[in-house]
Amino acid sequence: MMQNDVVVVGGGISGLSLAFYCVQAGMKTTILEKNDTIGGSFASPHYSANGKKFWLEMGAHTCYSSYQNLLEIVETCGMKSNIIPRAKVPFTLFKDGQIKSIVSQLNIPELLVSIPNLFTLKKDSQSVKSYYSKIVGERNYREVLSHFFNAVPSQRTDDFPADMMFKSRAKRKDVLKNYTFKNGLQSVAQAISGRSGLNVFTNQNVNSIQYVDGLYEIRTPEGGEYSAKTLVLATPSSVSSQLLKGIKPDVANHLGILKAADVDSLGVIVRKENISMKPVAALISPDDVFFSVVSRDTVPDDNYRGFVFHFKPGLDEKTKKNRITEVLGITMAKVEHTISKINTVPTLQLGHHEWLAKTDAMLKKEKNLLLTGNYFGGMAIEDCVSRSRSEFGRMKG
Ligand SMILES: Cc1cc2nc3c(=O)[nH]c(=O)nc-3n(C[C@H](O)[C@H](O)[C@H](O)COP(=O)(O)OP(=O)(O)OC[C@H]3O[C@@H](n4cnc5c(N)ncnc54)[C@H](O)[C@@H]3O)c2cc1C
Structure with missing residues (x-):
């Protein structure tokens, strides 16, 4: 032993x-x-073909300057110089087969009436739904924001504690x-x-x-x-x-x-010339078979683009692949490589x-x-x- x-x-x-x-x-x-x-x-599987290499994030994709404990470890491991910026491509809504900006979907008068609550309301003991409905307005929450929240842990987040979704932490000024x-x-x-x-x-x-x-x-x-x-x-x-x-x-x-939820993630790698969709950080589609599609467009590559579909659990391969082809506007024959992963996230x-x-x-x-x-x-x-x-x-x- x-x-x-x-x-x-x-x-x-x-x-x-x-x-x-x-x-x-x-x-x-x-x-x-x-x-x-x-x-x-925290998984980035690598793919290589004909001397060309590519990687894809099957789970987490972004770190922040407020990740001070992580940064300390990164520095001790000599990895600070490996930090790279993410390209400024948008997080978008995918609705009626089209990519739409978040702002275009918000009801601005409702937002303007509600937003002052941000300065007075406390998150303590409030659910995500009760807090954020008051900050952006009930309709904006239901039709736009809630789908972005659901995409974070790939499940409905209405009942999550509001103070556990996005925390404000002290940031390091020397890091992106x-x-x-x-x-x-x-x-x-x-x-x-x-x-x-x-x-x-x-x-x-x-x-x-x-x-x-x-x-x-x-x-x-x-x-x-x-x-x-x-x-x-x-x-x-x-x-x-x-x-x-x-x-x-x-x-x-x-x-x-x-309780926890399983996230059924399917990543696809496509040659750049085979896809015309404009670069995005992610697609969020309300009431769809997936919670989000996270793209590798945040770290552009000369040869490939990659997309990870975070599906609801229990779907068969055919349903998943059909939705992938509909969203990306390509046939599966144009997908050069696929990667599967199940992640578990707490409820x-x-x-x-x-x-x-x-x-x-x-x-x-x-x-x-x-x-x-x-x-x-x-x-x-x-x-x-x-x-x-x-x-x-x-x-x-
Ligand atoms: C799709 C997605 C996107 C995310 N995006 C972000 C992001 O951008 N930024 C961010 O900060 N966070 C993000 N998160 C959250 C964050 O990535 C995770 O919460 C975090 O990585 C979880 O780490 P963990 O070690 O606690 O759990 P896990 O990563 O789940 O690790 C648990 C490990 O235990 C192993 N294991 C399980 N059972 C056994 C067993 N019986 N014996 C041995 N080993 C076992 C598993 O194989 C696994 O490797 C994201 C999460 C997901 C799923």
């Missing part, structure tokens, strides 16, 4: 960032990841307001995984954990055997709940309360702050059990890294 100071289950940005803090502190750390690559929703990285966001995941003292094992689907004589023991169906004094679970809440059932039933039950509801306070109270006596992920302070990359940082701090006391 391979002995470690820390074993991290889940190799998305939450697990990677927690592992980063552990190895910085000199702890022997191992990450176990179920998929064949690390990154989770919004950016990505040369070779995509996953290059950051790869840089972290290369840190000295960190072992990363992929294709390790952890399905049970034992706690024996003060050590966590993990045996994977793939034959891996790992032990550690400290266990980090950086998997979706339902997986973490399942893994804790036999060893910490109270925490497992508490995690089991949360947050009012009362989440109370759930979180109870979680942290329960973990107070569990110094060697750390829980991180995108279902604590929020789902943005920086929320994940912040959670990992505070969990690391809790362990170190």
